[in-house]
Amino acid sequence: MPNHFLPEKAQLWHRRQLLKLGLVGVGLTGATLGVQRLASKSRSQTIVKIPPLPQDAPAVNPSFHPMKMLRDFDYGTVKEEKGRKIREFRIIAGTSTVQLNSAVSLVTWNYNGRIPGPTLRATGGDRIRVIFLNNGGHAHTIHFHGIHTAEMDGVKPVGNGKATIYEFDAEPFGVHLYHCHIAPVTRHISKGLYGMLIIDPPQKRPPADEMVIVMGGYDLNEDNQNELFAFNGIPNYYMEHPIPIYQNQLIRLYLLNLIEFNPVATFHIHANFFRIYPTGMTIKPTGESDVITMGTAERHILEFAYPYTGKYMFHPHQDAIAEAGCMGHFDVISPA
DSSP states (O other): OOOOBOOOOOOOOOHHHHHHHTOTTOOOOOEEOSSEEOSOGGGTTOEEOOOOOOTTOOOSBTTBOHHHHTTOEEOOEEEEETTEEEEEEEEEEEEEEEEOSSSOEEEEEEETTBSSOOEEEEETTOEEEEEEEEOSSSOBOOEESSSOOGGGSSOSOBOTTOEEEEEEEOOSOEEEEEEOOOSSHHHHHHTTOEEEEEEEOSSOOOOOEEEEEEEEEEOTTSSSSOSEEEETTBTTHHHHSOEEEETTOOEEEEEEEEOSSSSEEEEEETTOOEEEEETTOOSSOOEEESEEEEETTOEEEEEEOOSSOEEEEEEOSSHHHHHTTOOEEEEEEOOO
């Protein structure tokens, strides 16, 4: 599979630029990969083993690797201010050309050079601070789903080359999202300006192999219809490069539907059932199924484990969406 991004100069947070924007002194963001550890001190020794990264699974660019993005959670930089925990994140809006398949490339708008943007993660009760720099060539914003003041709602345009700060309490716990809210919003989202925000409950969930899948669509000719669809940015990526998971290990899937122009989409796994936590806002599951229906911006936590090894499909049960790029495999392997 070829490199999906055309060579471009990296966008960096230079000190001179930060001085110009008045944002010097803020910390760097952090992310975790590979082995997932519970944040709770009482369970800090609990480790979930993650299968090795498939060697043939390619990156799009250093920031955009769909296989790594599954388990890549950005916890930000943790600070203490006046006795309050602050999680500080940095997000840059940019423009990049993506090779979606062997025949189609698209000029995308994105956060931090990837589609979806970084998976931000906090715990209920934290204070979230997002430093946003717009280098995208157009006015952009970040609108967060959740509870916050009107000033932090992300509907006021941020011009190209400008920066702003969004700050709010992490509430309520659950699976949320963020996206650009410049009209036409459908165009900004369908070109890639979206991502997931996870707010964990103060009492952590049990250990699991946690991963993120965001469903998106691409309107290639701007006719308000999607010609291609994708899990985590690249059509058919997980079909060509199956996701390795261990047999009998609990999978906690954070699933978000951000397909514009199609009113609903389903998600189905083969040869298994999952427990459903609607919007991630319940501690106990409310149902069990092998297919779930979601409108645009709807999201859930799904939990499952595979008892048998082998490759198992997952896809929307709208075949036209699946066959246009929203198709993948879980590769269930023995832990021994």
